[in-house]
Amino acid sequence: MKRKFVSVILTAAVVAGTLSAATVVSADSGEGKVINIYSWNDEFRQRLEAVYPEVESTSKDGTVTTLKDGTEIHWVINPNQDGVYQQKLDEALMNQADAADDDKVDIFLSETDYVNKYTDKDADVAIPLKDLGIDPDKDLADQYDFTKTTASDTDGVQRGSTWQCCPGTLVYRRDIAKDVFGTDDPEAVGEKLKDWDTTKATAEELKAKGYYTFASYADTFRLYGNSIENSWVEPGSTTIKVDQKIMDWISDSKEWLDAGYLNKTVKGQWNDDWNKAMSSDSKVFAFLFPAWGIDFTLKPNWDGEDGAWAVTNPPQEYNWGGSYIHVATGTDNTEHAKDIILALTGNKDNLLKISQDYADFTNTKSGMQEAASDDAFASDFLGGQNPFEYFAPVAENIKIAPLSPYDQGCVELIQNAFSDYFQGNVEFDKAKSNFETAIMERYPEITEVQWPE
Structure with missing residues (x-):
């Protein structure tokens, strides 16, 4: 077909x-x-x-x-x-x-x-x-x-x-880093978040001091979703195949939410609670953003002085967006x-x-390598830090996940379906069936959803 x-x-x-x-x-x-x-x-x-x-x-x-x-x-x-x-x-x-x-x-x-x-x-x-x-x-x-x-x-x-390349970094509150780790140095903080196992241990440290590592389970989705090995729908197929990396995000998100590493009141992204999690009153330590996320999302929602946030490496390389x-x-x-x-x-x-x-982190390899070591690209919002120093190495190592025409719907609807599961409103199997129903309503030509064993 x-x-x-x-x-x-x-x-x-x-x-x-x-x-x-x-x-x-x-x-x-x-x-x-x-x-x-x-x-x-x-x-x-x-x-x-x-x-x-x-x-x-x-x-x-x-x-x-x-x-x-x-x-x-x-x-x-x-x-x-x-x-x-x-x-x-x-x-x-x-x-x-x-x-x-x-x-x-x-x-x-x-x-x-x-x-x-x-x-x-x-x-x-x-x-x-x-x-x-x-x-x-x-x-x-x-x-x-x-x-x-x-x-x-x-x-x-x-x-x-x-014109864009959208490598993602981790953007964190300097004051929270100092309170919990005794330093807000980007290199030192980056070591605390260098991979998922290390980040999980760090999340426990943050929790002990009354902080959340991230605002929402949706904040980590792009990192998992960017590393899928197979397309959501292969060319010529009418079957959606849910990659194991997506299932890993579901299980890890549930674990982190239940452990108190995420704020249970923040349900997804692009809503008022998520925006408020970026304010000075928030107990959220970090967000996972590309350059546009800092400029278009974090900066407008921050109500404090410049210099309160800094950039470091994410637990996993990822790309988010691009026009x-x-x-x-x-x-x-x-x-x-x-x-x-x-x-x-x-x-x-x-x-x-x-x-x-x-x-913007723009789309020339040589230009961004130059920007990474040029003080002219320092950010006032980030207290004079040059974020390109951290964006550039991520960009060099991004491998785009296999694409399909159904990506937008799959990405949106699987997060919506499992949000109810994370919040304890439905059982795991019900969340799966809800996704199947929603995706087939959006794309009537889809005949099946296959879940990994």
Whole structure:
């Protein structure tokens, strides 16, 4: 059975042939005057404004950016929550062939959790970079390999590119470290958290002083989930296979929660209790975040002075997130799109500027190695510490887990199902069956869920 890698509406478009690559307008016939870019927030717009030399101005409401040649970028923003962004994007892609030139999707963004859906060669909704005149082996040679793999189809053809690399670190409260360990030195604290066994012993020390190691069982999920050995759904299959690493996360989370190493009142992430766990009143010692997590999540929720937090190594290397830029099949702005991708993801100087201006860990290996030893990349929020010193070695060793179009749903729903188990509301077997029900409701084509022995 053919793998159903996209929503029903987009799949129908593919079957109907409405997304054929033949609709691409060549640069020879002239570029369009409107570039429609689909995203879920203004992050990409801010980066483009910061480094793309062709930007002339942006409207006060942030919806239109005008380039020096008069071309307008129209920013089409829909929220990621509840799949709204993907739904709106899919609808636009379905209508791509029949849309007026100024209404076509030209560039769109995806996240790691669902990038596979849009790079699928059969869907053919994202133009291969080589067809744009970009040679990934030369023009993007300095990118981290796993980011290039993530943006490629099953034939290894790269269909997207990113300015981000999102290696994760451990971010901890200096005052709690001093109280429990007698030091807040990142190297010394890192030794207390160098692997899971050591971290568990450290969790007992923290508990004895009245602190939680992490806020929630959800905080550790990405570390386990990034190390799965097999895809959630193999190509051509309709069976979800739950990896043993996910089962390890379930058993370890239950053990840690029952032992008091996690705060039982914090149920998952991205909720008010989790946000409050980052405040000065909290007893939570650490969070597991990539660079964007520190800047977008921790910093806004912290109500104390700068310098209260520091970065060190995590118990296990992991990657969390990443926004990928794709050029939509059917665009009438291939030359503009090529220029934007090269400027935003292939220009080392531009990427270093993004790292300095926005604290992003960006996607050039040589650039991030330089940043790791350059005091100019120190963070005021982290009390003058240079976090790139800890991000860089993690990035060098990341091996991306095998992807599938079902990753986002599996990641979200298995955490939801077992949250009730962790809280003691349902038995283990009931949590399993709840996951099976939820995943098949979201993806009706899934016929089976296999659990490890």
